[in-house]
Amino acid sequence: MADLPDRSRDEHFIARIIREDLEQAAYSRPIATRFPPEPNGYLHIGSAFAILTNAGLAERFGGRFNLRFDDTNPLKEDMKYVRAIETDIRWLGLEPEVFFGSDYAERIYESAEYLIRKGKAYVCDLSPDEMNAYRGTLTEPGIDSPYRERSPELNLDLFRRMRAGEFAAGSRVLRAKIDMASPNPTLRDPALYRIIHAPHYRTGSAWCIYPMYDFAHPIQDAIEGITHSLCSIEFKDHRPLYEWVMRELDIPEAPKQREFGRLNITGVVTSKRYLRELVEGGYVSGWDDPRLPTLMGLRRRGVTPESIRRFIGDIGMIRTSSTVDIALLDHAVRQDLKPAARNLMAVLDPIKLIIDNYPESETEWLEIENNPENESMGRRRVPFGRELYIEREDFMEEPVKGFRRLSPGVEVRLKGAYFVTCTEAVKDPATGEIAELRCTYDPATKSGSGFDARKVKATLHWVSAKHAVEAEVRHYGALLRPEAKLAESGNDWASLVDPESRIVRDRARLELSAVSAEPGERFQFVRHGYYAVDPDTETAGKPVFNLIVSLKDGKKLSKPARE
Template structure:
């Protein structure tokens, strides 16, 4: 057992104490229980890394269990997307794949048992009346007139509910606990409802489905989970979790411990699946894997790596205190990861033509550029220097501002990996826009040659030969929302959408990028980190998505 690979936190302390006391005989069994009603997002990644990570550290196992108790909103597409995202993050559940629907027979059996024990009853009030009689945080609830039904009548009604005799909403099954409890979750919660809906796994076998609070604790117990980890919003549900299992002590193999931790609150993001579905269905994004979405599928397509997301999960830590994590931390984790692994390449995103007047027309001079400046073992590639080049428009300024050290009239800069040049003329079109920049080069200043650095210049710009550069589609993605807290009740999150979150341009890239495979990442020198789109990019015709800029420029 290795418990030192990640920073310690209160959940690890609980597990360590359980192991010292032999509470579970050294066994650590966790689970990740997603609902198959949408794609996983960055908030789920925190839970995935926690549950699977603890299982790895303590030589235990982590189950993947789909909470498929609401067939109206569930789909096989979501099941497959969830499994793909977990595997992409680097985790696997092995043989421990489960579904809440695996336990529908047992759950029904336990519900009948509760009725027989006088712990549950069939409720016939409409849902609005149930809510009204439930009370408030300051006022106790009121007993339903159906609370006193006999065991025989409750069993008969419940069996007829299962048989499909009643329409949706005609009855529900409620646990009989305490309508005066200060915890509203214990005021006779609904544990079964009628839904005449086809289920993706069980078909039309069932027309009644268990509620989450009833299903989850029993599923944990049947799977012999030791530590049931969930976010803080379930803290008030823990007494119900324990109450259900306390009634079934002789029916289930164990009573897992529910432990709550703070969910991820990330700026410039929404974590509501309902709102994400709204974005997708209303065409405000191109789909669940839109690179602007904070779904794991979207982050993957954007260019995020599994190791960057795992690093992020480790750095934000696990605690009981709710807090906001700035998006910058997630972006910094990606920069840190890609800085190590991404090969360097040259791309010109906003090109302007540069002509070296004294460079021979037919000459193609090779310049050697490292694939990674800190890793010489990764070798070099060749960039061809010709008379006509493309440079970034922002690297030239006719009337330079203070502190501008790139190309300006009469001034010198170095062409990265090449020569020092001086601007001699600027040609404009009929609109007054810069059409081309004319320069001369000093043939004695080629980078890497003897004496080349004897004359220093402050500016250093990147370039591509106009003859050898290839046009490609480049998608400049930014944060989907312009407001750091779009997901609040006081705001219409749609009104905070960033109109500049996606820009499609045609840029030029060096020849080495033409055969890029989907999902290959590169650092476009001075422009950021880019990835070949995993869906639409093909070798020979790459499409590049900007994953993240080289530094945080959001505030600007």
Template sequence: MNKTKNNFIYNIITKDLKKCKHKKIYTRFPPEPNGYLHIGHAKSILLNFNIAKKFNGICNLRLDDTNPSKENKKYVNSIKYDIKWLGFKFYYDIYYTSQYFYLLYKFSIKLIKNGLAYIDELNKHQISKYKGNFNNLGKNSPYRKRSINENLIFFKKMKNGFFNNGKISLRAKINMLSPNILMRDPILYRIKFNKHYKTKYIWCIYPMYDFAHCLSDYIEKITHSLCTLEFQDNKILYDWFLNNLKIFNKPKQYEFSRLNIEYNVISKRKLSILIKKKIITGWDDPRIVTLSGLRNRGYTSNSILNFCNSIGVTRQNSLIKISFLENFIRKELNIKSQRLIAVLNPIKIIIENFNKIKEKILIPNHPQNKNMGKRKYVFSKEIYIDNKDFKEKKTNGYRGLTIGNKVKLRYSYIIKAKKIKKDKNGNIIYILCKYYKNRKKNNVNGIIHWISKLYSIPAIFFLYYNLFKISNPENKKNFIKYINKKSLVINRGFIEKNIKNINNFSYQFERKGYFCLNKNFKNNNIFYFNRIVKLKNII
């Protein structure tokens, strides 16, 4: 569903063009290369690139690489790959904030010369204390009254590596009594003796995000600077920079709601903590909603874009249900996924009165799509069923196999459980059953799936559940406390041999969900699968 008509940003741009405010529309997608992109970035990518397409404009990909201690080429490459995977192309070469370091340095000198920036020798803890908080106003640094000439000398020394990390910083001279804490003399430059993945060791001073961000937009002639609502207060600071640098044709900032999904965190800082604590395996862990994690789990780019397009662009923050995202991949996979049979928790069944070696059966590859044809299946004396489909005693509402009751084997015969063979620890070795040649479903307890021992191969199944036990862990300071320790369950079972002859992206394992091959594991004798999403209304 296309929500263009309800997109308030599209409406703003349409009005701007009618009033001839701009000759051409320029947007940008400006991630910081300090982590992998997540589904919230997909929403921003879709918005910015689609605006460029709709209004015959240009969308820049710009890497805001102003912090060499956290950024590296690996993240740059992952960002580029994710954007291309979503189906978007860059108009020109990729832009980097690091390209503008010299221009940003010149801008900061201009602020110093105008008496609007100064070198501060307070450390970061002292600066934070002097800034105050929402209840207490800030107070001026004792170094705020340095002369312009002295500030220029110190800033040059700072650039040339004269001072150690954290020794001094360049701050804007705004208003320490401002109710907006961001306006209380924010830091413009700090010292970092780290190798920058792009500029190497040319610079040892780096601009802060807020200072570099709005000026990079100006340099690239961005007409509509789009960001999420948490940057709404930053707009006052951006305007201060642009106004005091006498910049005209300023980029106009518009804010839209951030994409928050139930049972997930999308903060890169929090994701980094999860990785560091080895709670997840990395940025591509299938339990998180990074684009690489979703891709690794088996989500398609099309399902993600349809999801982002469906929720639209508003200024109202909300928590999106995880089931809403799942519906998009489930709907897509239902149409194109071939059906196969897998038993994830096997119990052996021996059919005492089946005297053949095997019997061939033809079963449909897709019950609603006859064009997908049929495949060979095998019935034999020994088969496997799922352990959830057997109970020793029948309970109310239970539709599986029980002693003395009959069930229908899907696509095949009716069986009746006669007795159980157990080991000395009470574990079931096998269940002895009788089969009936009459396949009519009269007086059966239910229908269950199964797989022949002769026609199966070993498989390992990775079943993913919500990573957190609460719906909104993003709002919790101690979010680690709410980790679901059972977010990954690994089952050993069997998959039908037909899998060897099929080279699909995804499969529906009947009654169990949609699965794809787990690319992290390779073994000629065992297949590894990720469950992408459950079937509706199953546990």
């Protein structure tokens, strides 16, 4: 492999490890990585970091990338999670070969019998509480189980009877025979198999004993020919057990476990347990709630897979667990959508503006750019008439210092149209609130006519009242209050969830072209942000839009410590 180009100066530490293995011909097979989710939940942005890291390294070194479902716990797993995970990974742009750990059940079982015959595993009758008491502490060694010296013949008989279903759940486990005095608690005779009398979503009632993750995982890697088993940093203490299994099973060219940092994002909940509590407690609308960092939630919000790949690329490889500012993800989304999203004028909090000197029955069709950043997207025709809607916040009857938009006697430009001057603010006699604005326009100031005789301080977006499309617009922010602190022992989600994390504008008015918008389609609402059409559009009777990200964020972007 000496002909590989030397890019070692630009490579992160995992890439350097793989390159060194290639140069030393450590493997007689191509580089292979994998992503091994347990099908008991949904993927989130942290999962995407692991997926794209593994897949990217395989692609970089001309290898292959596997998706393997670690389905060795029948109590929590379900085919619905399998389907969701496959959908999410395909959405990210990947088409890995798919494997299931449950397909290797017989081979994993045979490996356990092999260890028993070698005297490296034994059946233990201690209860779970007793095992914990015997395990010791970080400063004190563990105590040998009274069943540790059973003969291989007896252990083999008991293990086979475990498989036959003779014993109750929790009454016995198969344990590795390593070292109860090890300074690494993971090596203190860890459990390899446990008894679970429950049907499996794929294998039914064929098994009543199931391997532990730390035992099944290295065997699954070896079966698939994985070369580099890359996982997050919390598994570093488990690496010696991974290597013990490979060594005791005499695996040639054994896979190498290596760890990288776990990705955390400011203000975002990525704990699977916490996410489940939020969903099952009804604090969010479901696993695809656009406020959640699940991939299905991000997809529904309108985030593109390309922006997630850009975000992960910007972060790079991190050696230790790091927290990244959510602004970095928002920036990646904007960079992806800026040249690709079609512009749309949308008035979210409308107030009517009437142009008194404009012909009452006339409608003009103005040509407006679809995207000033991308000329290839062309122009669209937008209707303009006597009655329009503008944003209520764009008018102030008694303007404060620095207010540069519409107020009595002030002239502004209507985007792509004319200059108008406010002549009167008509109030509702019952409420005293401003009900409509009366204006006049200057016909000589039509956009594109070459008029530039005078300057105005503001350009306002608008929509034709006669042609406006009524829409629902949903604004999303950080799910949790800024001061929220999460606790391991339990969380009062009702007090932690920010009630303003979801705000619905159900009186929005959009320009006519919005009526043909399809679910998933993305737009830039002029002066507001980037929005996507929500699937609820199909049943709501009007377009429903989700805010993907605002146009600007003044916060300084920060990146994690990386190598």
